[in-house]
Amino acid sequence: MQNDNPPLSRDRQRPTQRRSEARTNGLIDTRIDRRRALASAAGLAGALSVWPMFWADAAPLKYALKPTKLAPGAWMITGADEAITRQNGGAIANITILDTKDGAVIVDTGPSRRYGMELEKLARELTGKPVVRALLTHFHPDHVFGCQPFDKNALAAPKGVVDGLKQSGEDFASAMYYLAGDWMRGTEVVLPGKLIENEREDVGERRFRYLVLSGHTDSDLAVFEEKSGLLIAGDLAFLDRAPTTPHADLPTWHASISQLSELPFSKLIPGHGPAETTPRALRQTGDWLKMLDDRISEAFERGLSMNEAMTAPIPSWAEKLALARYEFERSVMHIYPKLEADRWPRVDHPDR
Amino acid sequence: MRMTTLTTRLLAVVLTGLALTSATAHAGGPPDPLDSVMWDEMREQFFGDASYTFDGAVKVSVPKVLENQAQVPVTVDARALGKVKKLVVFSDLNPVQHTLTMTPFEAAPFISFRLKVEQATPVRAAALTEDGVWHVGGVFLDAAGGGCSSPAMARNKPDWALTVGNTKGRAWRQADGMSRFRMSIKHPMDTGLTQDNIPAFYIEQVLVRGASGKVLAKVEMREPVSEDPTITMMVRLPVGDRAIRVDSRDIDGNQFSARIKAGWTESRLNLPQAVAE
The missing domain is CATH 3.60.15.10 (Ribonuclease Z/Hydroxyacylglutathione hydrolase-like)
Known part of the structure; x- marks a missing residue:
């Protein structure tokens, strides 16, 4: 059994008023103060004298990194x-x-x-x-x-x-x-x-080139180690797992992918999915983003609501990626509000 | 402080629900497939003594995963029932359960909008048919919550009042003769439940008319409809009408009007080249 009491020390850091904008831009948006709620639950539990015995860890959680x-x-x-x-x-x-x-x-x-x-x-x-x-x-x-x-x-x-x-x-x-x-x-x-910034740094015998790009978020770092040729692309590249878009800007993401494609890498480590010597992760990520743009735009232009757009068919190659439908649904929620703001004309002041 | 108040309120609501459960256990009617503690309270609040049935013909769609608890896309579709007199949407465990009521005079019993959720809750739609029976559909929405007790985004902007009522939208003629329209009205839709003492301030009525004035649908909204209400509906425009007129009013008496062109030319799809191929 897992227990959910966070450390009480976190609670003291609460700003008195939170900005909802940050939350709305969030990867996952929880507007309630979860930690405070859980902390008070823990306090309640503490008041029952027998509870702490059972509250102790059943088995410590371990990631067992491989x-x-x-x-x-x-x-x-x-x-x-x-x-x-x-x-x-x-x-x-x-x-x-x-x-x-x-x-x-x-x-x-x-x-x-x-x-x-x-x-x-x-x-x-x-x-x-x-x-x-x-x-x-x-x-x-x-x-x-x-x-x-x-x-x-x-x-x-x-x-x-x-x-x-x-x-x-x-x-x-x-x-x-x-x-x-x-x-x-x-x-x-x-x-x-x-x-x-965009710069080089030597650590020991290794020569790192930092590429400060954007597109997956406002600021995405890719790390190219010139001695080994390893390119660590962060979430600018996904492989066999559908890319995520909560803070994405698709055109700049495409531009960043082009820039990474020009590097003479020996192996590319994507943010999610297997490392490969091929540029498959870059191609697949670019293809997914283009597919998203096309399918979601089409649904939008036909007047479909978000829920209707979420059921739009996607190509079979895309459907095969892990979490394909899950991420497609999320992307509809990320992209639709921008389309509504950008593409619909103003229709108020009807008598003017 | 906010949590305490909210918890107390929810606790009170839940206890009331429990009390009612025992009181009305013999009231009859089919049991709730979503097994909500609030069902009997909901039934009484929205249907009174009228008969009801749980009916898959009333579809409620929500996403599998939620990110923004203040903007949950919901689509309610009762077209499978044919003629519907009234369509009510409510969420059992929201602090304000009633979300909206749509009266489709010359419209499909269909509406998409975005919902604030305060916690995981059943989201239901009930369609009243001509025989006086409520047909109830719904889903259980898993959510982290907090959408009702967070201030509107507009409250971060000192000049938010300047854009209230600004409306964007578009309409499409459908092959079945209906006109679909989607629109979004700038409005904070304050719930009155946030920690900053901003009172409730929301659009309470949306009247959809043909260009010649005939009322096609009425939507009464409540606090849980998301900030900048964004709706999708389908109406049957009178012959000759080439626009949809939407007149809205908030609880402070502000009135907003919009006119959405709905001729065949406006329905042309502007698809990107890649999709057309």
């Missing part, structure tokens, strides 16, 4: 091709670990404090060194909520990612507590200490 070797001194932890659930604890995104002479470099930190702690331990076991650089690809919670075990100055991200975390981090945390439950215990938003 690294796959990508290249010499490079590993990936493959995320589940699933939505965030209480079964997978939010471990749905790919995480990369690279060994260097000067220490370990990781890309993304996972969905929770618990995940981050297991990741920190695994990186030390694999490389024999501490993590000296932890890069965050974008502000979505499945990628950036495992930061607590890492040194603030080792954590690095583009300014847009940090801004996104400042604006929406707390709301994402609420949503994650609702979706993943006790896996999130003790998780707090951590802002990286180092801002990165």
Whole structure:
């Protein structure tokens, strides 16, 4: 049995008034203060003297991270091709670990404090060194909520990612507590200490090229390691798992995909799905986005409501991707309001 | 504080529901397929002593996954019943259960809109047929909630009042002779339940007319209809009418009018090239 009491310390950080805009832009939007509600539930439970006995952990939750070797001194932890659930604890995104002479470099930190702690331990076991650089690809919670075990100055991200975390981090945390439950215990938003731009950074013998792009969100970091040729694309690339669009801008996403296609990579690690030597992830992501644009535009232009549009047929190649219908439905909800605002004419002031 | 009030209120509602359950257990009528503790209260509130039946002909569609609890797309479709006098939409566990009532004089018993949900709840539609029977359909909507107790997005903008009533929309002639229209009216649709003491302020009535004035449908809305109400409906325009006129009124007496062209030329699809191939 999982228990859902978050640490009470989180509660003190509540801003007195929350901005609903951040919530509406959120990956998952929970408008109620879930943590406060749960905290008061925990307080109630504490008042019943026998309850704490049963409240104790039945069995500690464990992610049991399994690294796959990508290249010499490079590993990936493959995320589940699933939505965030209480079964997978939010471990749905790919995480990369690279060994260097000067220490370990990781890309993304996972969905929770618990995940981050297991990741920190695994990186030390694999490389024999501490993590000296932890890069965050974008502000979505499945990628950036495992930061607590890492040194603030080792954590690095583009300014847009940090801004996104400042604006929406707390709301994402609420949503994650609702979706993943006790896996999130003790998780707090951590802002990286180092801002990165389009630049190079050498860590040990490795030569990193940072590409600050956008399209999946307002700020997406791709990491190209020139010595090994590994390209860690973050969520700009998905493979065999339907892409997600809560903060997407499709034209800029296409442009970013073109830019990544020009890199001479030996292997591409997508944000979700398997790593491959081929550019299949980039092509498939581009094809999915074009399909979304076409199908959702068509439904919109025919006057279908959102619910009707959600049932629109999608091509069989697209239907085969993990979570295809689930993400198509979500994308209808993301894209429709923009179309309504952009494409419908004003019809008020009828007598003018 | 907000949670406490809300919890108390919901608790009171639930307890009332339980009390009614025991009181009306012998009232008869088919049992609720969604097994809601609020069913007997809902039945009494919306149907009184009228007879009702749970009927798959009244379809309620919601998404499988929710992201924005203040903008949940809902489509209610009772066209399978034929002629319907009234269509009522309600959510058992929302703080305000009644969402809207549509009277389709010359319209299909069909409406799409967006709903605020405060917690996971049954979302139901009941269609009253000419024989005086309510036909009830519904789904259980899983939700994190909080949509009714969060301030409207407009409240983040100091000049929100300048755009209230701005309306966008479009209409399409359908092969079956009906005219489908979709429209969105700028309005905060405040529930009065948010922590910032903003009183309830919402559009309470939408009258849909043909260009020549004939009333085709009436929609009475309540607080749970989302900010900037966005609706999809189908009406039968009188012969010769080439536009739909929509007159709305909020609870402060503000009136908003819109005129949506509904000729055949306006129905042309502007599809992107890729789709047309």
